[in-house]
Amino acid sequence: MDLYDELPASALLCDPEFTALFEACQRYRITTIDFLTLNVRELAKISQRSINEVVKVKRLLLNEFDKQFVEKDKIQSVKEVEPPQVFTSGDMEIDSLLGGGIHTKSITEIFGESSTGKSQLLMQLCLNVQLPIAKGGLEGKCVYITTEGDLPTPRLNGILDSRPDWKSIGVSQANIFTVSCFDLISQEHILNVQLPVLLERNKGQIKLIIIDSISHHMRVELETKSFSESQDNRYYVDKMAENLLQLAKKHSTAVVVANQVGDKPLVDRPDDFVHHFMDYDYQLGWLVGWRDSTIMYRQYYTDDNSKNKSIRNHQQSQRLTQSTTLDSNSTVEDLLSDDEDYSLIEREINKVINSQSTSQENNDLPNNPTSTTKRSQTVNSNRFVPRKKKRRLDIRVPNLGLSWANHVTTRLLLKKSYKASPMIKRGEVKFYQGVDPASFWQVKRTLQLVYSTFAKPGEVSFVITKKGIEST
DSSP states (O other): OTHHHHOTTOGGGGOGGGHHHHHHHHHTTOOHHHHHHSOHHHHHHHHTOOHHHHHHHHHHHHHHHHHIIIIITOOOOGGGSOOOOEEOOSOHHHHHHTTSSEESSSEEEEEESTTSSHHHHHHHHHHHTTSOGGGTOOSOEEEEEESSSOOOHHHHHHHHHTOHHHHHTTOSGGGEEEEEOOSHHHHHHIIIIIHHHHHHHTTTTEEEEEEEOTTTTHHHHSOOSSHHHHHHHHHHHHHHHHHHHHHHHHTTOEEEEEEOEEEOOOOOOSSOOOOOTTSHHHHHHHHHTOOHHHHHHHHHOOTTTGGGSBOOOHHHHSOSOTTOOOOTTOBGGGGSOBOHHHHHHHHHHHHHHHHHHHHHHHHTOOSOHHHHHHHHHHHHHTSOOOOOOBOOOOOEEETTHHHHHTTOSEEEEEEEEEEEOHHHHTTOGGGOOOOOGGGGEEEEEEEEEEEESSSOOEEEEEEEETTEEEEO
């Protein structure tokens, strides 16, 4: 029987009087829910045990569940509940975006592709939480749980060296409890056993729990070859998230986790398909921070040469809003947003090519008009013709799905893209003497608040410096 999963602290588990009954329940696959809902005669028949034994265990089991509900899950009025505390992220604009900063008694998720700055932000937080309350901190310690290697202490030292005033007020790595877990079993033991013990021993001192990353071992070790396994995985994720939330609320601490991403590719459909607003696929884009153009494109995309097919009458489709201005000749591709930086670079390069072509024509001015005309036609045929390019379709989604997202209070998306370099924006391509086209581009990093209980969605650009993450 799955009594340990449903009620781990049950005294019945250690009572030898009921060992034979529990073994029979396990043999005949009788769950705790079955034991609580079925009548005693049916339970005795299935388990092949005496009715008196079944009646006794069922009565004790019901008493334990009632006790847990009344004492441990006691409903409190709003006045009795202490509001969450807030500590700074280390940047004023990011704090403003988050509704004041990082909130305790909740789970904050930071997800994004590799090298977007997730670990940089986590390391910055584990130092900021140590700051005095007057400086935006909570004067607390931090627990840093890593699943992808050891904590990068040289980077932490670099942040501290760039802020010498922090050392004078006691901010140091000595206030960071760090532990590495190398498989799912060790991760489960750390979260369910070691972490609660550590929080009890340092009661009121630990204000931040960081997990980097939460899904690393689960995506590898949890199999989903059948529907039953998929359901078990959802239950596992729900249970883990509820445990983290209980710890956060009980000890008034913030839980901040990094999450990896996977792909949700665009699937061709043989027939037209209209999403219902209650479908998870319809709502997915807003839950994971996709661009509006990507969300609309995915809702309209079908097979049957949809890339060249005109959009049907939107008044009959129910998939277009009243603000849509697309006409009947527009294609699905027109829904995607244009890459303006790419177009800007092409225009600037074209200007240089045109100016070089014009100067060549002026240097070869006519004694023979026919030869000049032929030469001009040749030069014009080699000129660079700008073309429109669409932005990349969003396909990245955070791991663990909706089961995990239901427990996340604040979801942050870190993005890394490329924009036109200052040389392009100043129109100085003509002075460029190199041969590397990468010089025309510059890294652009963005922190997007996808959703939160404490603030409205928005985004802010940032850079990674010696001091950590700073908005621009």
